Amino acid sequence: MKKILMIEHYAGSPEMGMEFRPYYMAREWVKMGYNVHIIAADFSHLRIKNPEIRGDLQKEIIDGIKYHWIHTGTYNGNGAARALTMGQFAGKLWLYAKRIARRFKPDVIIASSTYPLDTYAGQRLRRFSPGSCLIHEVHDMWPATLIEMGGMSKWHPFCVAMQIGENSAYKNSDEVVSLLPLAEKYMQQHGLKPGHFTYIPNGILPEEWESPEPLPPEHEELLSRLKRRRRFIVGYFGGHALSNALDNLLETAALSAKRKGRASYVLVGDGVEKEKLQKKAEEMGLKEVYFLPKIKKQQVPSLTKWFSCTYVGAKDSTLYRFGLCMNKIFDSMMAGKPILCAITTPDNLILKNNCGIMVPSGAPDKADEDIAAWEKIPARELKKFGENGHRAAVEKYTYEKLAAQFAELFKGENNEGRTIKKDRGSDSCCRCRGPRICGPSPCCRKG
Secondary structure, X not given: OOEEEEEOOOOOEOOOEOOOHHHHHHHHHHHOOOEEEEEEXXXXXXXXXXXXXXXXXXXXXXXXXXXXEEOOOOOOOOOHHHHHHHHXXXXXXXXXXXXXXXXXXXXXXXXXXXXXXXXXXXXXXXXXXXXXXXXXXXXXXXXXXXXXHXXXXXXXXXXXXHHHHHHXXXXXXXXXXXXXXXXXXXXXXXXXXXXXXXXXXXXXXXXXXXXXXXXXXXXXXXXXXXXXXXXXXXXXXXXXXXXXXXXXXXHHHHHHHHOOOOEEEEEEOOOOOHHHHHHHHHHOOOOOEEXXXXXXXXXXXXXXXXXXXXXXXXXXXXXXXXXXXXXXXXXXXXXXXXXXXXXXXXXXXXXXXXXXXEEXXXXXXXXXXXXXXXXXXXXXXXXXXXXXXXXXXXXXXXXXXXXXXXXXXXXXXXXXXXXXXXXXXXXEOOOOOOEOOOOOOOOOOOO
């Protein structure tokens, strides 16, 4: 049975909360017969519930997946305390690499934390695991995200460290998996060898849509009231942060009110900008903008069924030249709802699947024009967008299919037939991976 070892600082589960992708992928691999281990930190700001552990590498089995927890500190926000936990997690993994390699004997190592520093532990684990391959999975483009979206200087010591780590990951991994479809050229400029890039996006679980949890009474009451008034409900669900540019959605709502349209705007979620947005909506006199508390992931299907369309937006940023990988896009597709995407990007996921409309970032007038058009067209025509999205979600973006695509890399060849796994076994040095001519290579560590 082939052993998969995934390093993912923030890995969660349905009970604990985000991040969900590592769990979804690993659960499918377990079904396929793989022995899957995940190493994660015991604290994540993304989780609803964090595990309580007594020591490093404490084991917990969740749906056949073997989780191993590394103790790190706690933190609030994105300051120095969070950066310290990154160093703790990556540093401890590097120190424990030989012990982990001996215990787990992984065939495939996946370095998948948001930040690229886990590549050093991944490379060290590969060194102590003869015949294994290392896959680096990219969720967010660090440090590009910090610089282009967060406004940090590229010469900030933290960004410099991330850049060095990113370059090392691209240069030294056997394969790079990216959630962003258009990142290959950038990665090659930073050390990735041509032909070692695979795009595997986020996805959906159909079973979560078969028996969803009901909405809280507050949400149900408001949405049913809007439906009785025959309002066209533009729905947003997710974080209320600067990066989501929800102030643009308020500007769109103001234009809708000015033309006396029948659109109502419902924003579901939480975040640092929510209070400011509520205050701004009140100051603008927006009577058809409503804010609701965040809900559980299992309640998203119950929420989206009320929407006439869903909204996805973001600040205008060069970062989106790499494409989009937002979970809410795939959830909207599965919900069968037309998507209004207000992001400037060359990515054509929505247009390619003909499941919505794209407008530039920071163009509320364009968004309002499309909403006005959608308000007027027959329901059956609008429904076609949603049907296209749902069909694409089921045919292309289920985690069962995505995990199978990922698993092609475990076999030594990816789905395009490119060999990625180098057999380093007994004929290579466990440290520098150079050839052994007679006995251990001079730089090879014994044991």
